[in-house]
Amino acid sequence: MPDRPETPVAERELTADAVAEVLPIDAGLGIPMAGVEADEGIAKKKLGVGAWVAIAWLVLLLLACLLAPILPIDGYKERVDGLSRQQPFCNAADCVAGHPLGGDALGRDMISRLVYGARNSLFIGIGSVSIGIIVGGFLGLFAGYRRGRIDNVIVAAMDVMLSVPALILALSLTIFFEARVQEVLNRKETAGRVTLTLALGIIAIPTLARITRANTLVWSQREFVTAARAQGAKDFRIMFREVLPNVVPSMAAIALLAVAVVVIAEASISILGAGIDLPAPTWGNIIFEGVGDLTSGDAPHIVFEASAAIFLTVLSLNYLGDAVRAKFDVRESGV
Numbered sequence: 001m002p003d004r005p006e007t008p009v010a011e012r013e014l015t016a017d018a019v020a021e022v023l024p025i026d027a028g029l030g031i032p033m034a035g036v037e038a039d040e041g042i043a044k045k046k047l048g049v050g051a052w053v054a055i056a057w058l059v060l061l062l063l064a065c066l067l068a069p070i071l072p073i074d075g076y077k078e079r080v081d082g083l084s085r086q087q088p089f090c091n092a093a094d095c096v097a098g099h100p101l102g103g104d105a106l107g108r109d110m111i112s113r114l115v116y117g118a119r120n121s122l123f124i125g126i127g128s129v130s131i132g133i134i135v136g137g138f139l140g141l142f143a144g145y146r147r148g149r150i151d152n153v154i155v156a157a158m159d160v161m162l163s164v165p166a167l168i169l170a171l172s173l174t175i176f177f178e179a180r181v182q183e184v185l186n187r188k189e190t191a192g193r194v195t196l197t198l199a200l201g202i203i204a205i206p207t208l209a210r211i212t213r214a215n216t217l218v219w220s221q222r223e224f225v226t227a228a229r230a231q232g233a234k235d236f237r238i239m240f241r242e243v244l245p246n247v248v249p250s251m252a253a254i255a256l257l258a259v260a261v262v263v264i265a266e267a268s269i270s271i272l273g274a275g276i277d278l279p280a281p282t283w284g285n286i287i288f289e290g291v292g293d294l295t296s297g298d299a300p301h302i303v304f305e306a307s308a309a310i311f312l313t314v315l316s317l318n319y320l321g322d323a324v325r326a327k328f329d330v331r332e333s334g335v
Contacts, residue, residue, distance in 0.1 A: 051323035054316035061313060065119040076116040076281050079107040088301050104286075104302050105293055114309055117281035120193055121310075124282070125262040127197040129255050132204025137251060140209040144216025145239050155213070158206035166203055170265060173199035174274050192276035196269065200262050211254050215247045249324070256321035260314040267310055283310050 064071065074080060083103030088110070101110040143154040161169070177195045185191040219225065220243055228238050263283070269275045270284025271291075278285055283306045290302030 048323065050319055054320040054323075057312055057316045058320070061118055061122070064115050065122060068115050068119060071115070073112045073115060074109045076108065076112045077279050078109075078112075080109060081107070083107040083109065088305070101305055102299070102301055104290065105299060110302065110305055113281045113286055114283070114305060117283045117286050117306070118309065118313075120276060120280065120282040121263055121266055121284070122259075122313075123193055124196045124200065124266050125259040127193075128200035128204055128262045129208075129258045131197070131201030132208040132258060133251060133255055135201075136205040136208035137212045137247075139205070140212025140214075141216050141239055141244060141247065143209070144213040145220050145235065145243060147217075151213075154209070158209050161203075161206040166265070167268060170199050170203055170269055171272070171274055173202055174269065192280065196266060196275060200265055203265070204258055204262065208251070208254065208258065212247060212251060215250050216243055219243045219246045253321045253325035256317050256324065260317035260321075263310060263314060263317075 080099065080103060083099055084105065084107035088100060088102035099109050099111065101114070103109055104113060139154050139158075143151040174195055177198050178191075181195045181198070182191045185194060220238075225238055225242050228242050233242075266275060266282060267284030267287065270282055271288045273288065275285050275288075276282050278289060286306040287303050290299065290306070293299035294303040
């Protein structure tokens with residue numbers, strides 16, 4: 001009996017589709033077991049030095065915001081004798097002790113103004129994105145999973161909101177909410193924070209909804225979702241137990257980027273004079289208040305220091321958002 005010719009090596013190699021048919025599918029992830037090793041390698045990728053520097057800055061900033069009342073700094077309303085328009089890092093004979101970043105036009109310590117401004121700016125940024133994630137995330141998850149007419153209606157509504165220039169919509173919503181919020185809240189400073197948070201939160205909804213919907217469209221067609229349907233699981237259980245955990249990493253990465261965008265938006269609104277009323281500081285209204293000193297050259301450091309705080313925070317949030325997406329967006333890169 002003649003020997004069978006040996007099959008060429010190239011023909012013995014299985015394609016990825018053939019492996020998927022032969023090897024068992026992991027029920028939780030919906031990927032061939034052969035791809036697990038590669039995905040684990042991606043998942044174990046460490047954060048780079050830049051990401052840790054970004055984390056360090058954000059942690060330092062959050063600690064300063066939380067501990068501001070007990071830090072050894074002046075109140076943001078207090079004026080210090082001899083500090084009016086004081087330049088930072090001046091000659092030892094001219095400096096006012098304990099105020100290395102100088103003072104503003106009214107003699108208030110810039111460190112104190114920046115720290116309390118960070119409390120307001122980050123409150124607005126985190127609060128707005130939280131509204132966008134809760135409302136927009138639910139709408140995107142529901143639209144991407146159910147599809148059909150519900151999806152068309154939600155997408156059309158999001159498109160209408162996105163068609164309006166964001167800054168114009170933000171100003172309109174701020175004016176709309178301002179009087180109504182002040183009727184409920186007696187404190188003017190708190191009312192200003194809540195007004196901006198609501199206005200910018202509404203603007204964040206369509207972007208976060210579309211991103212969540214796009215990820216839901218992908219994950220809702222995976223094998224483990226089909227298996228859950230075959231076992232009789234209800235739609236809401238599938239959405240929140242099967243699809244949502246896989247969408248969360250992308251939402252977390254986008255949320256970090258969205259906080260950065262909202263911080264810039266708050267600064268833009270404040271520069272236009274529609275933000276939180278002075279003397280309550282935000283990074284935006286510190287810049288707005290210091291524009292005159294910048295153009296005259298009397299105290300340009302006021303604008304530069306607030307702009308540097310915004311720059312470092314936005315850069316850290318963007319860098320960390322990219323790092324989170326690269327680290328946890330494992331299954332999309334492995335499929």
